[in-house]
Amino acid sequence: xxxxxxxxxxxxxxxxxxxxxxxxxxxxxxxxxxxxxxxxxxxxxxxxxxxxxxxxxxxxxxxxxxxxxxxxxxxxxxxxxxxxxxxxxxxxxxxxxxxxxxxxxxxxxxxxxxxxxxxxxxxxxxxxxxxxxxxxxxxxxxxxxxxxxxxxxxxxxxxxxxxxxxxxxxxxxxxxxxxxxxxxxxxxxxxxxxxxxxxxxxxxxxxxxxxxxxxxxxxxxxxxxxxxxxxxxxxxxxxxxxxxx
Amino acid sequence: xxxxxxxxxxxxxxxxxxxxxxxxxxxxxxxxxxxxxxxxxxxxxxxxxxxxxxxxxxxxxxxxxxxxxxxxxxxxxxxxxxxxxxxxxxxxxxxxxxxxxxxxxxxxxxxxxxxxxxxxxxxxxxxxxxxxxxxxxxxxxxxxxxxxxxxxxxxxxxxxxxx
Numbered sequence: 001x002x003x004x005x006x007x008x009x010x011x012x013x014x015x016x017x018x019x020x021x022x023x024x025x026x027x028x029x030x031x032x033x034x035x036x037x038x039x040x041x042x043x044x045x046x047x048x049x050x051x052x053x054x055x056x057x058x059x060x061x062x063x064x065x066x067x068x069x070x071x072x073x074x075x076x077x078x079x080x081x082x083x084x085x086x087x088x089x090x091x092x093x094x095x096x097x098x099x100x101x102x103x104x105x106x107x108x109x110x111x112x113x114x115x116x117x118x119x120x121x122x123x124x125x126x127x128x129x130x131x132x133x134x135x136x137x138x139x140x141x142x143x144x145x146x147x148x149x150x151x152x153x154x155x156x157x158x159x160x161x162x163x164x165x166x167x168x169x170x171x172x173x174x175x176x177x178x179x180x181x182x183x184x185x186x187x188x189x190x191x192x193x194x195x196x197x198x199x200x201x202x203x204x205x206x207x208x209x210x211x212x213x214x215x216x217x218x219x220x221x222x223x224x225x226x227x228x229x230x231x232x233x234x235x236x237x238x239x240x241x242x243x244x245x
Numbered sequence: 246x247x248x249x250x251x252x253x254x255x256x257x258x259x260x261x262x263x264x265x266x267x268x269x270x271x272x273x274x275x276x277x278x279x280x281x282x283x284x285x286x287x288x289x290x291x292x293x294x295x296x297x298x299x300x301x302x303x304x305x306x307x308x309x310x311x312x313x314x315x316x317x318x319x320x321x322x323x324x325x326x327x328x329x330x331x332x333x334x335x336x337x338x339x340x341x342x343x344x345x346x347x348x349x350x351x352x353x354x355x356x357x358x359x360x361x362x363x364x365x366x367x368x369x370x371x372x373x374x375x376x377x378x379x380x381x382x383x384x385x386x387x388x389x390x391x392x393x394x395x396x397x398x399x400x401x402x403x404x405x406x407x408x
Contacts, residue, residue, distance in 0.1 A: 116315070185314070186266075190266065191289070201250050203336060203339070204335040205296055206254050206300055207299070208254075212338070215345075218310055218342075219342055219394055228383070228387050
């Protein structure tokens with residue numbers, strides 16, 4: 001039974017490396033940039049995926065014709081967290097097929113995926129994304145996330161798996177639209193509070209009218225023109241012709 | 246004639262806005278700030294039980310809105326929702342609006358059945374109300390508007406649309 005060592009390097013190294021080694025040029029490296037101290041820090045592929053990659057190394061690693069390699073994988077996932085496609089720069093057909101199948105079967109944790117989806121978008125404006133902690137160890141470049149490298153030694157060969165996870169453009173657009181709908185309500189609330197009705201009473205104690213309008217906006221995903229208040233329908237501020245104070 | 250917001254209410258709303266519109270606070274920090282506001286204004290309410298109850302309800306309502314806006318996981322939304330159920334709704338409007346917000350949280354997290362469990366009774370209630378020919382014009386208009394909104398949410402939940 002070959003001794004198999006799997007450990008994860010820091011994500012910064014991954015990102016820097018990926019930025020200088022383009023996809024599509026698999027390299028047989030003489031001195032792989034390996035750390036000798038295993039670390040469990042940082043997000044990584046699920047254990048099941050790592051185990052499947054390890055099985056590929058055990059089965060086909062000896063056929064690669066060298067003792068150290070660095071391979072790159074470009075993984076695309078859809079909004080539901082399912083892997084949609086996997087491309088690699090591996091030339092060996094069996095090894096390529098085996099490892100791509102392992103990555104295609106990868107299950108991305110939903111909460112982590114959600115964080116990935118929103119983090120780069122949230123950074124652009126508001127900073128209140130509570131899930132930031134989940135993404136603290138991820139490096140997000142645009143809509144591509146570089147996972148920590150996976151280094152597997154087996155059958156006398158060392159392989160560094162560099163995995164970039166990309167979110168499809170159409171998915172990002174959908175998320176942008178979704179986020180924009182949510183921001184519409186916050187923007188509407190701010191404008192309402194700044195309008196002539198900003199000081200108006202809402203339907204309960206400690207409630208402003210703008211708060212009532214905001215709740216409806218969250219339900220409806222658009223700022224309402226008016227709200228029912230004490231048996232009357234009253235404007236929600238910003239959509240009136242002379243809404244400013 | 247509507248009354249005006251009282252100075253105490255204006256102070257409360259200003260404190261809420263400082264948290265809600267802050268660009269510095271993450272969700273956990275915001276929750277702590279809302280709880281501080283709750284503690285402070287409940288104390289200020291003194292023996293006025295109505296103000297105490299309403300202040301607590303407002304805080305939980307803001308928490309649920311914040312959870313939706315901040316894309317919190319279902320467990321977080323559900324916990325806040327249960328707190329809101331315990332604290333009760335101030336009226337039919339708040340019951341409908343906050344239920345809709347919770348249903349949106351469920352939708353966002355792919356918990357479609359949980360969302361439907363909340364939204365379908367509201368639809369039944371609105372339909373029943375509208376079927377009553379003696380229903381006065383104002384509640385009728387309210388139910389009509391709510392029915393349209395709730396049906397839209399229900400349809401999205403049934404279609405399995407996350408959003």
